Amino acid sequence: DAMVIQNPRYQVTQFGKPVTLSCSQTLNHNVMYWYQQKSSQAPKLLFHYYDKDFNNEADTPDNFQSRRPNTSFCFLDIRSPGLGDAAMYLCATSLTQGANQPQHFGDGTRLSIL
């Protein structure tokens, strides 16, 4: 089945130690998104890629970076995680940026900061 896969499902890192979360998709979708979700709150969009074009949300901290080396893979890098960055990180895809396109989510990576 075509899907969005996030690894690892659970990640523990130390305060200030860089961490990378990964996402892959077999849907061949053009757009990939990264969301942060805290404590059953609504997901908050951090940034998205349309093909190779990177689009950062205005309120996303500089501490968060992303890479998309090819269509299938996208990475979220947190350069110096703080305690406030503990959250579920969700990757999603959509075929295009069109407003009528549903997004397809992975199962997330739950990040804990020690």
Next chain:
Amino acid sequence: AQSVAQPEDQVNVAEGNPLTVKCTYSVSGNPYLFWYVQYPNRGLQFLLKYITGDNLVKGSYGFEAEFNKSQTSFHLKKPSALVSDSALYFCAVRDRVNTGFQKLVFGTGTRLLVSP
């Protein structure tokens, strides 16, 4: 700016009874509306969307939603609830614009609890 309101933090319903999860929206133009469900420690799953046409939209797992333009609502419904429907439900909206990227705006979520 677009926004979504889900007025109920939690909805409780007995198995076999009909359920409704409420959603109202605000957009400057016309909306695209979505419902997603999230089970514990899982990502969001797409249930259904309203794009245009018939105001009653049918989706996955027996869910449906009714678009009401005059009331700016898009309530999620199911005729007979199952215990397995217990989850967190998010309504989301995008403005129908011709240019530029429109991010998906989510409501705060409604926890549905179906009791046996």
